[in-house]
Amino acid sequence: MKIAIKSFKCTDADVTIIPVFEGKLETPNEEITKTLTRLESRGQFKGEFLEVVNFTRNVENNLKDVIVIGIGKEEDVTKEKVRKIYGKVQKKANELKTKKVFIRAIDTNIISLEDIIKASVEGFVLASYKFDKYKSDKKENIEFEISIGGKHIGDDKINELEGYLQEAKSLAEATIxxxxxxxxxxxxxxxxxxxxxxxxxxxxxxxxxxxxxxxxxxxxxxxxxxxxxxxxxxxxxxxxxxxxxxxxxxxxxxxxxxxxxxxxxxxxxxxxxxxxxxxxxxxxxxxxxxxxxxxxxxxxxxxxxxxxxxxxxxxxxxxxxxxxxxxxxxxxxxxxxxxxxxxxxxxxxxxxxxxxxxxxxxxxxxxxxxxxxxxxxxxxxxxxxxxxxxxxxxxxxxxxxxxxxxxxxxxxxxxxxxxxxxxxxxxxxxxxxxxxxxxxxxxxxxxxxxxxxxxxxxxxxxxxxxxxxxxxxxxxxxxxxxxxxxxxxx
The missing domain is CATH 3.40.630.10 (Zn peptidases)
Structure with a gap:
């Protein structure tokens, strides 16, 4: 599977991946926040570590998928947990057979933004791996186009973060x-x-x-x-x-x-x-x-x-x-x-x-x-x-x-x-x-x-x-x- 990293700016993605902390289900999108609040009130989603919920929303008369994944408590977040989070959402995105993915980067002071970007990319790319070359009924390889962004990522950081992103991608590919x-x-x-x-x-x-x-x-x-x-x-x-x-x-x-x-x-x-x-x-x-x-x-x-x-x-x-x-x-x-x-x-x-x-x-x-x-x-x-x-x-x-x-x-x-x-x-x-x-x-x-x-x-x-x-x-x-x-x- 080939994964192309495009930029840190939001695109016309087919699916948006949103990580949220347990007890902090607010997102930059009011509609999504209301949906999460409703799910929380029903006991269907709390934002616990690796807890996933998927739903669709109408964006300018187009149905778009949203994957929300729980990070767990903010004080407990680690780089390895970030890898696991984005590994899990990659598999969910794969199930949806989507091609264009927008990932909202985790916003926290517990881990540096550079480490979050690296761990996110490593988890997503490594999770895409499969070894089925000797199977006659191979599953379709989806070629993802990924954008990573967030309101907390200013334009002045994009060039610097691009280097970390490419390093992470190359590390994952070398591991593969x-x-x-x-x-x-x-x-x-x-x-x-x-x-x-x-x-x-x-x-x-x-x-x-x-x-x-x-x-x-x-x-x-x-x-x-x-x-x-x-x-x-x-x-x-x-x-x-x-x-x-x-x-x-x-x-x-x-x-x-x-x-x-x-x-x-x-x-x-x-x-x-x-x-x-x-x-x-x-x-x-x-x-x-x-x-x-x-x-x-x-x-x-x-x-x-x-x-x-x-x-x-x-x-x-x-x-x-x-x-x-x-x-x-x-x-x-x-x-x-x-x-x-x-x-x-x-x-x-x-x-x-x-x-x-x-x-x-x-x-x-x-x-x-x-x-x-x-x-x-x-x-x-x-x-x-x-x-x-x-x-x-x-x-x-x-x-x-x-x-x-x-x-x-x-x-x-x-x-x-x-x-x-x-x-x-x-x-x-x-x-x-x-x-x-x-x-x-x-x-x-x-x-x-x-x-x-x-x-x-x-x-x-x-x-x-x-x-x-x-x-x-x-x-x-x-x-x-x-x-x-x-x-x-x-």
Whole structure:
């Protein structure tokens, strides 16, 4: 679905969307206010959060739709609630099969007008997403034309706000790119086609892409990555994306590493069937960093960002690695493989070593659908974080509050590191049944040296099992907007 943002001035819209606070049902239109007052007196509408009412009105002998949505109490409004509000009204507008929409921006001092505009657009655009390309009975795609306005938006603010609006639109579209990558089945997106897709995006948006083939990966000494890839007939690809938006400070480089398991069977530590069905999503971290690169370049951030994806499949064959094997790594550390389904961290450590040693990044973030343990600890709403730098985490926390994607820092005490120390190798790839998310993160941390580092475990947040206000079932694109905001801060 394409959404065109026209201006901040009211047009001849087919539908007008009006948000109202609970207990404050006044609107700039006297007729609409009377209707809401009547509905309130009947107990049919109070303005509670996500409460929706739809009616028609006669405007110069033309019937026009009005969608009124409750914001809830004004003192409780947040940017995330704004996203959900406009996500819900997008779906209502879609039901009405309307094409021209006028959105009255929320008028409040609790959140800045800039943040309201950004959150409104993000919620509306993200809610428009659907993944039905393989269905024969596709629903019609409605091409919306949206105007956003309000009496509280003066002409002097329009040009400034237009920039925020376009930034929000590009962020939502980059998130949708990530969602598409995650939702594609593994017979469509595998290492080779993922690399081709990134090359296409690089050409379209203007960032450099270099793809390393298997023999080049061998020359780099990425032994852990190659061990995971051994069982598949599909050859691994190391995908490197580069953008230098601040050439005056070229030594300051933010490194992003995304887990790129385009399919994960678990290897010889085989997953049950139910656990394999959604494993096309095991490259959610890769999708996040790819989407971040698109957003970074599209918005011309004055930052240097480099992203790396070690793309492969984790499969079973006569050549696949096995529990009990001792393998090497690009950093020279040896690893005892106790579980072949703890494979993502093996690909990540070589990717992290590569981005630090070869791309000379000054700080690094890895993002991965890494552990089921993070779902046990934090559920499907919050991304778990392990770090060696509290200041870096502080900036991530700020970024997450802007994006609406919650994060939570987990402990990284020395005692946890003892759980991954090897008995017959330097390290073992699992730390036992306790603190699985922490030990998985700290395993990667063994390869970052003294670089500021963040590990984001999105196993609970990269995939949705239920429809939300601006999510569908499937890939969420989690991480794109947070990493973009982090890049802006850093």
């Amino acid at each position: 790119i990530a969602r598409d990558l995650v939702n594609e089945p593994s017979n469509v997106i595998y290492p080779e086609t993922l690399a081709e897709k990134v090359e296409t995006l690089g050409n379209e948006y203007g960032f450099e892409v270099q793809v390393f083939e298997k023999d080049q990966i061998e020359e780099l000494g990425m032994k852990a990555f190659l061990e995971v890839a051994r069982g598949s007939k599909k050859k691994p690809k190391l995908i490197v994306m580069r953008y230098f938006g601040d050439k005056e400070n070229e030594d300051k480089r933010l490194g992003l590493v995304g887990k790129g398991l385009t399919y994960d069977s678990g290897g010889y530590s085989l997953k049950p069937n139910d656990g394999m069905v959604t494993m096309k999503s095991d490259m959610g971290g890769a999708a996040a960093v790819i989407g971040t690169m698109v957003a970074t370049v599209k918005n011309k951030l004055k930052k240097n960002v480099i992203a790396v994806v070690a793309a492969c499949e984790n499969m079973i064959s006569g050549d696949a690695y096995k529990p009990g094997d001792i393998i090497g790594s690009m950093a020279g550390k040896t690893i005892e493989v106790l579980n072949t389904d703890a494979e993502g961290r093996l690909t990540l450590v070589d990717a992290v070593t590569y981005i630090i040693e070869k791309e000379k990044v000054s700080e690094v973030v890895d993002i991965a659908t890494l552990t089921g343990a993070v779902l046990v600890a934090l559920g499907a709403t919050t991304t778990g974080v392990v770090t060696n730098n509290c200041e870096f985490y502080g900036d991530l926390d700020k970024a997450s509050k802007i994006s609406g994607e919650p994060v939570w820092m987990l402990p990284a005490f020395e005692e946890y590191k003892n759980l991954i120390k090897g008995e017959i190798a330097d390290l073992k790839n699992i730390g036992g049944k306790h603190a699985g998310t922490v030990t998985a993160g700290l395993f990667i941390g063994e390869f970052v040296g003294d670089k500021p580092w963040l590990h984001l475990d999105i196993a609970g947040t990269a995939w949705a099992d239920a429809v939300g206000e601006y999510n569908i079932k499937g890939g969420t694109g989690t991480g794109v907007r947070t990493l973009y905001e982090l890049a802006k801060i850093r």
